[in-house]
Amino acid sequence: MKLLVCIKQVMESASQLKIHSDGKRLCTFESTRYEMNPYDESAVEEAILIKETVDNTHIDVITVGPSHAEDVLRRALGMGADDGIHIIDNSNDFCPPIRIASWISAFAKDRAYDLILTGIMSNDEMNAQTGPMIARILGWPCATAVIKEDLSSDRKSIAIQREIEGGARDVFDISLPCVLTIQTGINTPRYPSLSKVLRAKKKTFTTIEASQLETLRPEAVLDRLVLPQKTAQGIVLEGSALDKSQTLLDILESKGLL
Amino acid sequence: MTEHIAILVEHDGKKIKPATWELFAFTEHLAKLHPAAIHFIMIGEATRNLAQQLSTQTQCQVIAADIKGADTYHGQIYTDAFTRLLSRYPATYIVASHSTSGMDMIPALSIALNGTCITGVENTDKEDQTLYFTRAVSGGKILARLCAPLASASAPLCLTLSPGAFKPIAPDKNAAPDIIHTAVECRQTAMIYKERLASPSLGSNLTKAEVIVSGGRGIQEEENYALIEALADLFPRSAAGASRPICDYGWAEYSQQVGATGTIVSPKLYIACGISGATQHLEGIRDARFIVAINTDSNAPIMQIADVCIVEDLTEFIPLFMETFQKRKRPAD
Ligand SMILES: Cc1cc2nc3c(=O)[nH]c(=O)nc-3n(C[C@H](O)[C@H](O)[C@H](O)COP(=O)(O)OP(=O)(O)OC[C@H]3O[C@@H](n4cnc5c(N)ncnc54)[C@H](O)[C@@H]3O)c2cc1C
Ligand SMILES: Nc1ncnc2c1ncn2[C@@H]1O[C@H](COP(=O)(O)O)[C@@H](O)[C@H]1O
Numbered sequence: 001m002k003l004l005v006c007i008k009q010v011m012e013s014a015s016q017l018k019i020h021s022d023g024k025r026l027c028t029f030e031s032t033r034y035e036m037n038p039y040d041e042s043a044v045e046e047a048i049l050i051k052e053t054v055d056n057t058h059i060d061v062i063t064v065g066p067s068h069a070e071d072v073l074r075r076a077l078g079m080g081a082d083d084g085i086h087i088i089d090n091s092n093d094f095c096p097p098i099r100i101a102s103w104i105s106a107f108a109k110d111r112a113y114d115l116i117l118t119g120i121m122s123n124d125e126m127n128a129q130t131g132p133m134i135a136r137i138l139g140w141p142c143a144t145a146v147i148k149e150d151l152s153s154d155r156k157s158i159a160i161q162r163e164i165e166g167g168a169r170d171v172f173d174i175s176l177p178c179v180l181t182i183q184t185g186i187n188t189p190r191y192p193s194l195s196k197v198l199r200a201k202k203k204t205f206t207t208i209e210a211s212q213l214e215t216l217r218p219e220a221v222l223d224r225l226v227l228p229q230k231t232a233q234g235i236v237l238e239g240s241a242l243d244k245s246q247t248l249l250d251i252l253e254s255k256g257l258l
Numbered sequence: 259m260t261e262h263i264a265i266l267v268e269h270d271g272k273k274i275k276p277a278t279w280e281l282f283a284f285t286e287h288l289a290k291l292h293p294a295a296i297h298f299i300m301i302g303e304a305t306r307n308l309a310q311q312l313s314t315q316t317q318c319q320v321i322a323a324d325i326k327g328a329d330t331y332h333g334q335i336y337t338d339a340f341t342r343l344l345s346r347y348p349a350t351y352i353v354a355s356h357s358t359s360g361m362d363m364i365p366a367l368s369i370a371l372n373g374t375c376i377t378g379v380e381n382t383d384k385e386d387q388t389l390y391f392t393r394a395v396s397g398g399k400i401l402a403r404l405c406a407p408l409a410s411a412s413a414p415l416c417l418t419l420s421p422g423a424f425k426p427i428a429p430d431k432n433a434a435p436d437i438i439h440t441a442v443e444c445r446q447t448a449m450i451y452k453e454r455l456a457s458p459s460l461g462s463n464l465t466k467a468e469v470i471v472s473g474g475r476g477i478q479e480e481e482n483y484a485l486i487e488a489l490a491d492l493f494p495r496s497a498a499g500a501s502r503p504i505c506d507y508g509w510a511e512y513s514q515q516v517g518a519t520g521t522i523v524s525p526k527l528y529i530a531c532g533i534s535g536a537t538q539h540l541e542g543i544r545d546a547r548f549i550v551a552i553n554t555d556s557n558a559p560i561m562q563i564a565d566v567c568i569v570e571d572l573t574e575f576i577p578l579f580m581e582t583f584q585k586r587k588r589p590a591d
Binding site: 013125130141142163169178184188217219242245251 | 330331332334337356357358359361362363365366368369372373374375376377378390392394396397398399400401403405406407408413415447448449450451452453454455457458459469493502503505506507508512515518519520521522526527548549550551559561562564565566567568569570574575578579582583586
């Protein structure tokens with residue numbers, strides 16, 4: 001089996017957020033830390049679980065991003081992926097999902113993958129677009145929000161459960177090759193192992209300059225990032241923690257909620 | 259030539275889902291900014307009755323096709339059928355809900371129709387003849403404003419609307435129905451629907467609770483979930499809930515998950531501890547009558563909807579509050 005997992009580097013979720021003066025991106029600070037998009041960690045883990053049960057499985061991981069995005073490739077290799085591909089885009093421009101999907105599918109097209117995994121969405125942009133777009137460009141079937149998968153014994157199809165509203169699951173049999181977007185809870189992503197991390201350190205990745213790639217499809221255009229207008233109707237409790245807990249008690253009492 | 263806005267209908271074979279009425283509210287707003295005729299497109303096993311009801315109620319045209327197996331969402335059938343229908347009945351704006359089905363099909367549709375795609379839209383506005391669409395990024399702490407300046411019937415903007423962003427409107431016009439019943443050839447083999455499995459949250463005690471105290475990633479450690487349970491225990495008819503990550507970590511059961519893919523709750527009091535307020539979580543508490551948020555971050559989106567906001571570390575505040583509570587209950591001690 002040949003698997004491709006799409007992984008994105010994102011700012012840690014607790015990062016300080018400030019809109020850059022150009023209005024099109026977020027500022028980075030000395031304190032800014034990056035991590036692998038959590039949904040993509042589940043996707044990498046799921047690929048490794050497949051590799052552990054199916055002989056001769058090879059896992060490629062691919063990322064589109066600036067130079068420092070290669071850290072997520074190393075992390076994925078530390079977890080157990082085999083090779084990394086880095087589409088280097090240092091432009092700092094807004095990169096719509098269609099562009100990322102076009103680049104990744106152009107790379108994947110003639111490489112005989114059986115399965116492409118992505119996260120259900122990226123934590124920073126929250127598009128939930130890239131996976132289904134890759135599938136459509138390649139003409140492959142796709143299931144999003146996958147919470148369980150099970151390869152058939154002849155390796156020609158995969159049984160999946162996709163999560164729907166309320167947490168119910170729809171079960172499908174999908175023929176390979178296909179694209180699955182992974183929902184958290186499907187597994188518990190492992191920590192990279194020391195030996196694999198050391199090996200990953202020496203590894204060279206396949207690199208492709210984004211500037212050499214075509215982008216021919218129509219794209220949505222980012223006008224600017226803005227802070228949400230505060231519409232809060234609620235009250236913010238003031239004072240010491242003890243004051244706040246007294247006030248909360250008063251409020252709950254007066255509302256008859258105790 | 260009149261321009262069109264197409265609403266992709268969500269239904270379960272028996273009823274139009276509320277998400278469709280949210281889409282209708284949104285498109286009415288959109289059509290005020292950009293004059294266009296609204297029509298509905300629906301597929302299902304037997305669409306006749308629902309199509310009639312939709313058209314009568316809204317006075318809009320409904321384009322409907324009967325397809326075997328289309329009463330439940332099937333990625334391949336839906337994308338295929340909608341692509342064909344939208345090629346025959348083009349629209350400049352194609353809107354679906356940011357639901358588990360809309361999310362699945364809209365990106366693919368945008369490619370099939372050579373259009374653009376914007377997901378999770380919360381609002382639209384017009385400036386200098388251009389329509390802008392805002393959507394949440396970074397967990398709702400920032401909004402991105404996007405446009406698709408070249409949107410047209412031959413390169414439509416395909417978008418999904420964030421649930422809850424618009425209040426559903428279901429008009430009652432009693433108009434003469436305007437329906438186009440059409441057939442689409444839709445054979446697929448690459449994806450076979452098997453069955454629906456029940457949610458692990460089925461029968462959750464959250465649905466009956468009058469007070470729910472929920473913990474999110476802000477609890478930081480598994481042991482701290484005990485604080486959430488202890489706080490819940492102070493109240494009669496209460497239950498402890500959790501955000502999805504807490505259930506994914508195994509710190510709480512999935513039957514305790516509140517939100518779009520967990521349980522929708524409607525308690526008198528909801529106390530959200532260390533929960534940021536992601537849209538999927540908020541979808542679960544829209545009917546909560548009184549919301550208290552305890553969070554170290556005064557900018558967390560949950561603070562925008564809470565009735566009482568407490569900016570504190572929950573690991574310190576909850577024990578303190580419990581102590582205050584006990585003291586007041588037993589003033590003689
Ligand atoms: C298709 C789909 C369906 C989903 N369905 C659901 C669902 O049903 N339910 C659900 O909950 N999520 C769901 N999610 C996940 C959702 O998008 C969010 O990722 C999740 O709700 C975030 O959980 P959280 O608020 O606990 O964590 P975070 O967003 O990480 O927030 C943690 C919060 O804790 C605060 N905090 C940190 N330390 C402290 C402290 N010491 N004291 C007090 N506060 C502190 C932080 O300021 C932050 O606001 C879904 C996602 C997808 C893609
Ligand atoms: N820059 C990127 N590089 C690699 N994969 C990506 C990138 N952006 C998005 N993806 C993949 O697409 C999924 C969905 O992202 P999005 O469409 O941005 O919500 C992510 O979970 C990743 O698996």
